Amino acid sequence: MTSESTLLYDLIGGDARVRELVDRFYDLMDLEPEFTELRALHPTTLDGSRDKLYWFLSGWSGGPDLYIERFGHPRLRARHLPYPIGVSVRDQWMQCMAFALQDIGVEEGLRDRLITSFYQTADWMRNREG
Numbered sequence: 576m577t578s579e580s581t582l583l584y585d586l587i588g589g590d591a592r593v594r595e596l597v598d599r600f601y602d603l604m605d606l607e608p609e610f611t612e613l614r615a616l617h618p619t620t621l622d623g624s625r626d627k628l629y630w631f632l633s634g635w636s637g638g639p640d641l642y643i644e645r646f647g648h649p650r651l652r653a654r655h656l657p658y659p660i661g662v663s664v665r666d667q668w669m670q671c672m673a674f675a676l677q678d679i680g681v682e683e684g685l686r687d688r689l690i691t692s693f694y695q696t697a698d699w700m701r702n703r704e705g
Contacts, residue, residue, distance in 0.1 A: 582637065583636040583637050583689075584633070584636040584637035584638040585637070586685050587636055587681065587685070587689075589638065590633065590638060590639075592679065593629060593632050593633050593636065593638065594629050595679050596632070596675055596676065596679055596681075597625055597628045597629040597632060597675075598625060599674075599675040599678050599679050600628070600671055600672055600675040601621045601624065601625050601628075603671050603674050603675055603678075604617070604621075604671050605621060607671075609667070609670070610667050610670075610671050612663055612664055612667055613664050613667040613668055613671065616658045616659070616660075616664065627642065629641070630642035630645060631649055651696065651699075651700065652699065652700060652702075655700050655702070656702055658702075659702070659703050660700050660701050660702050660703060661701060661702075661703035661704060661705040662701065662704070662705060663705060665697045665698060665700065665701055668697050669690070669693065669694055669697055672690070672693055673686075673690055676689060676690070
């Protein structure tokens with residue numbers, strides 16, 4: 576029997592599509608002025624950030640646990656505590672991811688399901704009020 580998380584990886588389209596999603600997400604963050612506050616929290620070059628999100632999403636969605644193989648448990652909240660993440664940054668992250676999902680052609684039902692899951696995590700990452 577296939578688990579729901581494995582189905583997500585397959586439904587997204589596997590390895591190449593997860594990478595495409597991450598690359599589109601970071602391209603949008605780097606290019607669009609509406610994501611300036613979010614972009615400012617990242618290093619000058621986004622290569623490492625791209626890889627880490629790709630590795631994380633691979634395992635999170637049911638594919639290979641690439642992040643865990645490299646770094647161990649993700650400890651997402653602890654790893655993000657040094658960065659001021661408030662409602663505005665959360666919303667920028669969510670909008671950027673929603674655009675990326677749409678831009679790479681993720682089917683609407685799956686896109687809605689992913690956005691709901693991403694929102695729960697993004698909101699949990701907040702460590703500031705604003």
